[in-house]
Amino acid sequence: MENNRIERRTLKSKICQRLLVILLVTMSASGSQIVDGASSSEVSPKDQARYDHYRIYNVQFDNEQQIELFQKLEAESDSLTFIGHAREVGQKLSILVAAHRVADFADLLATYKVQHRVLTYNFQEKIDRNMREVLPEHVDVSKYDWQHFFHLKTIYDWLDHMASKYPEQISVLDMGSSTQGNAIKGLQLGKNPANKAIFIESGIHAREWIAPATATYIINELLTSQDERVQQLAKNYNWIIFPCVNPDGYRYTFEHDRMWRKNRQLFGTCRGVDLNRNYPDHWNTTGSSSDPTRYDFAGPSAGSELETQRLMSFIREHVEKDQIKTYIALHSYSQMLMFPFGYTKKHVANYDDLQEFGKKAAAAIKAESGRDYVSGNLYETIYPSSGGSMDWAHAEAGIPISYTFELRGPPDSQDLFILPAVEIQPTASEAFTAIRTIVEAAAEKNYYK
Ligand code: 0X9
Numbered sequence: 001m002e003n004n005r006i007e008r009r010t011l012k013s014k015i016c017q018r019l020l021v022i023l024l025v026t027m028s029a030s031g032s033q034i035v036d037g038a039s040s041s042e043v044s045p046k047d048q049a050r051y052d053h054y055r056i057y058n059v060q061f062d063n064e065q066q067i068e069l070f071q072k073l074e075a076e077s078d079s080l081t082f083i084g085h086a087r088e089v090g091q092k093l094s095i096l097v098a099a100h101r102v103a104d105f106a107d108l109l110a111t112y113k114v115q116h117r118v119l120t121y122n123f124q125e126k127i128d129r130n131m132r133e134v135l136p137e138h139v140d141v142s143k144y145d146w147q148h149f150f151h152l153k154t155i156y157d158w159l160d161h162m163a164s165k166y167p168e169q170i171s172v173l174d175m176g177s178s179t180q181g182n183a184i185k186g187l188q189l190g191k192n193p194a195n196k197a198i199f200i201e202s203g204i205h206a207r208e209w210i211a212p213a214t215a216t217y218i219i220n221e222l223l224t225s226q227d228e229r230v231q232q233l234a235k236n237y238n239w240i241i242f243p244c245v246n247p248d249g250y251r252y253t254f255e256h257d258r259m260w261r262k263n264r265q266l267f268g269t270c271r272g273v274d275l276n277r278n279y280p281d282h283w284n285t286t287g288s289s290s291d292p293t294r295y296d297f298a299g300p301s302a303g304s305e306l307e308t309q310r311l312m313s314f315i316r317e318h319v320e321k322d323q324i325k326t327y328i329a330l331h332s333y334s335q336m337l338m339f340p341f342g343y344t345k346k347h348v349a350n351y352d353d354l355q356e357f358g359k360k361a362a363a364a365i366k367a368e369s370g371r372d373y374v375s376g377n378l379y380e381t382i383y384p385s386s387g388g389s390m391d392w393a394h395a396e397a398g399i400p401i402s403y404t405f406e407l408r409g410p411p412d413s414q415d416l417f418i419l420p421a422v423e424i425q426p427t428a429s430e431a432f433t434a435i436r437t438i439v440e441a442a443a444e445k446n447y448y449k
């Protein structure tokens with residue numbers, strides 16, 4: 001009797017436990033937990049922007065009416081991601097169109113007889129493929145290569161690993177922390193005080209993953225290449241390389257939105273300053289926006305961002321001391337080798353030299369990989385834009401050889417910034433070839449005397 005009662009009680013409590021478990025499992029599966037504001041900002045890995053059936057259109061403007069139309073369209077809509085702004089007749093422009101706007105957008109093209117091509121029908125497929133090319137965040141640094149993309153942590157672990165492997169040649173550098181407290185880490189290769197220095201800035205735009213990958217490729221080549229020409233450059237110059245000058249943005253592209261470009265500073269309901277519009281040289285005068293919702297938001301004031309201030313202080317401190325004579329900013333995409341200015345078509349004092357070195361570098365790339373890179377001043381080659389780091393480095397910090405590279409793919413790329421991992425090695429190699437060509441040509445003209 002007593003035994004029976006105990007059994008029944010145990011059974012009851014077992015049933016209750018089961019029901020509780022089922023309830024909890026159902027709640028978590030249906031995502032129905034109630035989270036307060038604070039815990040919901042500790043976002044689960046599933047809080048990812050998606051681009052299913054987003055299309056990439058490449059349009060060409062034949063008249064002023066079409067240009068005005070597209071300017072209006074860009075101002076009105078956050079469902080259309082313009083890669084550049086509508087500016088002039090004959091211009092071609094890629095636009096990422098959200099799935100729910102495809103019909104409406106296609107109708108507009110037909111109505112106004114705008115020449116166009118659809119480059120990609122489902123942008124999410126590009127992102128999915130790209131994410132499969134990322135090795136896990138905590139992967140051992142021995143797995144670091146140029147056939148995959150890597151998280152910020154892995155890149156930084158690899159920098160430390162290289163520094164401990166080559167202590168004679170390398171010092172680890174840290175510019176200080178970003179807005180969200182990530183380190184802005186880099187390396188100096190070469191410690192000869194008699195050498196002039198070459199500075200490489202990369203990753204200022206978060207989604208341009210090929211830039212940090214190229215920066216680490218260059219580090220590796222300088223340390224391990226058997227090529228006599230590369231060894232000479234490693235010996236005769238000190239190289240200061242920061243693979244990821246926008247670490248908050250870079251992390252965000254892995255965790256939440258592959259298409260994020262800016263830093264992660266908060267402005268009310270939205271985030272991010274375009275760090276390549278934030279530098280205090282003709283700040284916010286052309287090709288940038290005063291609206292924090294825009295991809296090219298220049299920031300609330302010149303040099304407002306911590307990442308900008310860190311880089312400026314570093315350059316100011318080292319430009320004389322380390323004799324930095326060359327500044328290379330790595331971006332993607334469009335295959336361009338550009339020099340100042342971005343804010344005006346006015347020529348820099350050494351325009352002819354920079355033009356000549358740029359042309360030589362483009363020819364060297366063509367000979368190596370067959371790829372076409374265009375060279376010229378930034379304003380005329382890509383589009384007018386102010387507040388870029390390169391303009392500041394040249395005009396304010398006085399670094400004579402300054403370039404901004406747009407790496408692969410071509411201007412009408414079907415991938416936008418999502419370059420397939422098989423292209424990392426050839427892209428990085430041709431970028432390094434271009435840098436070597438520029439440095440050697442500048443040396444001949446006594447820039448490093
Ligand atoms: O818009 C940019 O910042 C660069 N293109 S990208 O597609 N990589 O975003 C172009 C260079 C910008 N301008 C200056 N350095 N002034």
Ligand code: ZN
Binds near residue numbers: 205
């Ligand atoms: Zn960029």
